[in-house]
Amino acid sequence: MLELRLVQGSLLKKVLDSIKDLVNDANFDCSATGFSLQAMDSSHVALVALLLRSEGFEHYRCDRNLSMGINLGNMAKMLKCAGNDDIITIKADDGSDTVTFMFESPTQDKISDFEMKLMDIDSEHLGIPEAEYHAIVRMPSSEFARICKDLSSIGDTVLISVTKEGVKFSTRGDIGTANVVCRQNTTVDKPEDATIIEMNEPVSLTFALRYLNSFTKATPLSNMVTISLSSELPVVVEYKIAEMGYIRFYLAPKIEEDDEDPKP
């Protein structure tokens, strides 16, 4: 039997809004450790990894490891029916092919339960090796989102270059070129406004803006985002989820072309 009670239900709503556009169906894995998910996006280019640790739940009961195949769009639809201040409880009986979401309004005046069919999904749980990154940029998540959105109005890909001084985002398209430079800045009033760059060696990598823009759907989950870069390795875009865990997006860099219209 599974029973997870999450007081800050809005967290789960935001989590599903962040990943439902990237991944259609995925297995949620429940263990004594926590509630997690790992899935490739529909075009098998990006990867999402979510972890909500058991300690973050007000009540966490998971008698045996359970993998629940879920259509994330449908789950997001159901969670939309929960108020932002509602307490959400996830319930599943052993061997059952359904999961139940229960929403309690803060005043306990309204109690809803939504039952959803589970599905069988081939899970391809990929081990993600812990890597050393050449550069780790921590910046306000809203700023990162703004830059990705702005640049995607000019071009399709972004070249992210990190030096000690800052991080540069560059793109080019039919109407021109664009460069945005964010300087390292730790002397801010609020720590969440800081831009912090940890760099072992300079990195320059190109990514498809379409996916980065999809990742920034997670912006409401955290004020800060962490971007970890190494040459040849997928970038990791991480949003910490307060007291509970994280959501991480992985995206392989594009092999850079010298020519805009390469003729092999």
Place this chain on the structure above:
Amino acid sequence: MLELRLVQGSLLKKVLDSIKDLVNDANFDCSATGFSLQAMDSSHVALVALLLRSEGFEHYRCDRNLSMGINLGNMAKMLKCAGNDDIITIKADDGSDTVTFMFESPTQDKISDFEMKLMDIDSEHLGIPEAEYHAIVRMPSSEFARICKDLSSIGDTVLISVTKEGVKFSTRGDIGTANVVCRQNTTVDKPEDATIIEMNEPVSLTFALRYLNSFTKATPLSNMVTISLSSELPVVVEYKIAEMGYIRFYLAPKIEEDDEDPKP
């Protein structure tokens, strides 16, 4: 060399949002006096005249007169990438076929530069004669915008009639007729709420609401709008741009038909 630094960058963003729907391509003319533009709309019915005086810029350097052919849609796209509090600098080297827009965030932590190709545009700089107007109406720009929007849901054209008492906006359409009368009113708390009518003789003129609604895109630039009318002359709809200049729209009146479906 050209280098114009505008501290209130949002002004330029608003200017482009106001005219980009009306005009596709136009020449921006830079001289020691200021930064200006004059262009007919794509269907050659309306005319836009913009002036941003050099005094309104924090720094204004224009070594020689320069005419920059620009696709306004693309320029608007790039300016959308500037924050509303950003400082915008427009740069162009002599003889270069590009222009650069630089955006500095208020904290200087984020510096962006966008480069855009210039284009050759046949400029048809029309001298606009200074005219004496029979009537000049000054009213809150939001009210004018609301009236044009409301009336366009009933009819396609508006008859604007000015008398000493006030200004009347009338339309008719398939579903009925509508009249909105705004009385002269100078006894208001805030001067920008006033409706002031200067009239030498009564005027009644008909205009296509489609264009007026396009003009009202400039509403964010000013609390007040000035509408200058003379029989047989194009109406002038002017929005003052604080400390800098104006944006003026000209539109020829329709020759009034007695019949909605005239058969000559």
Place this chain on the structure above:
DNA sequence: TATATTTTTG
């Protein structure tokens, strides 16, 4: 690309 509709925010 422009506009209709929805959602958010002052």
Place this chain on the structure above:
DNA sequence: CAAAAATATA
């Protein structure tokens, strides 16, 4: 309640 922003749609 209304203005602005974001989003959907034609």
